[in-house]
Amino acid sequence: MAKLTDEEMMKMMESADNAVTGEGPATMAESNDGIAPLTVRKLMIIGCGDGGCNIATAIARKIPDETFVIAYNTSKRNVNEIVCDMKVYVTSDADEKIVDGSGKSRAYSKDAFKLNAYKNLLETVNIGLEKMPDISYIIVCTTTDGGTGSGSSPMVAKLLSDNIDVPVLLMGVYPSMDEDAIAQYNALEWQSEVERIGVPYFVLDNNQHGMEKPKVHAAVNNQGAMIASLLAGREFGNSSISIIDNRNLYMLLVQMGGRLVAAIDDARPSSGQTLDDYVMAMLQKNYQPEPSNVKGIGVFIKGSRELLDKMDTSIPEVQKKYGNAVLRFAHIENSDSVEIAVLLTGCSEAAPRLLEMKNRYDDIVHAQKEAASVIGDVMSGMKNLLGDPRSSKRRGEAKEPDISALDL
Known part of the structure; x- marks a missing residue:
């Protein structure tokens, strides 16, 4: 754009x-260039990975009539918890079996998406647009700390932005500061890629002090759903004073x-x-x-x-x-x-x-x-005061063991 x-x-x-x-000009009338100031819009929501599918599910439950939801994942483990219209899974090219997750490997997620998933996803998006042709925005949802969503979502957003004539937005979730180093690294890599592809993006944040993790996740998912509802025009109605059309x-x-x-x-x-x-x-x-x-x-x-x-x-x-x-x-x-x-x-x-x-x-x-260097520093200059037990002799002269018993 x-x-x-x-x-x-x-x-x-x-x-x-x-x-x-x-x-x-009157805000309720159609403008001179023919664009009517409608406030209700349809959205396509694409959940990437477990976390992204959870956000997509929250949005689907919040505004079911305004959304067409696609779930993309490398695992079917949480499939029964997902609310969506269509699902896309990564399959191995040889036997078409479902790949069971990507751990926290963004590289694995990217390779899986490049292998065959991108074709399936693009085809599914086009089917969705045929079923709901008046979609105004596509929102790609993901967490940024893991593998599947973090690795694939920037690729998904760019692929759709390059090939679909509908504006694409990203919605990512940063990890808590309590998460491990891999989670922080994955999130920073995700951010770097998002900056490169230039797709507009929302960032939600799991780093909320004093809240239990399940409550944080629920609150963040709900925040994502509220944002989608705002963009869909469900939170505010038409006005004769002034509207954002x-x-x-x-x-x-x-x-x-x-x-x-x-x-x-x-x-x-x-x-x-x-x-x-x-x-x-x-x-x-x-x-x-x-x-x-x-x-x-x-x-x-x-x-x-x-x-x-x-x-x-x-x-x-x-x-x-x-x-x-x-x-x-x-x-x-x-x-x-x-x-x-x-x-x-x-x-x-x-x-x-x-x-x-x-x-x-x-x-x-x-x-x-x-942790790796402390033990070296501690042991420096120390020795076993009892000597090396391997050099002490057992009763009598050292000799090779008799293994004739093994011939029985």
Whole structure:
């Protein structure tokens, strides 16, 4: 997808200002270029590996009518737990048997995908697009610390981006800092490949202090499902004030690209709480690394007229902290219920989090080296004070054993 020039970006900024203030052409009418401002979209979800299939399942359960889900894996062990429309497995080329997992080997996962799985997956995606032809986005879901999903998901995203005329997004999950060195290394390799292929991506994070692992996984999967629901348009409805239509969302996600961050909450703002304060609180407790160098902002807010009048959707303090956006859109909806969301796009990589993983990896490797060298240092200059028992003689002269008994 071609990126916008600076001149085009400035024109988009003027358009964005109109969208934020509700000025310009009526937001509910079809625009001059024929693009209708629909808010409900269909998504294709592709789960890669066990963790990715778990996220895909959470999304399928959250928005079943808006999704077509494909599960891709190198193992059938958790097949009964997966909610999906179609499945793709890796098979050995010789006997067509299902390959049973890839451990934590990204290289093995890549080789398996190159062998024959890529053809099967591409064919399955095309079948899915025939069954649900109005799909707006393909989201490839994965954890980044293991083998199958971590190794194959960047390849899957690039393959589809190169061959399918539907925008592709990635959604990956970083490992906890408690995980081993291989997990940290795999995640860093995944990040490196994602940067190279240039597909826009969300990053969720399992590194949540004070939470048990199963609860973290459930919360992170639910966060992924909420993001998909936001993109599908299920969290907010049509509005006569201002909406983020299909083109606005496309510009935020695809034209801005880079790392994407989304936060959603339905708690009513406290008395005197600004939208800036509310959004920053959401981002702090979000299961994602904090945004940085933000280029695009989408603000979604629904509530009473009184609440809407108090909300500054330009969120200047958020921009001051995380980056001044060149493109802004707002969805403003009058409603009896309250819900607020923010979509921050074009973000740079989560550098502090990546450095944490690198330091964790280095600490483990350094500890291994210390363990190997300590015994050498300790034993240096020491000897067995009893002498070598092998040199002491047994009763009488040393001689070869009599093995004649073996002839019996």
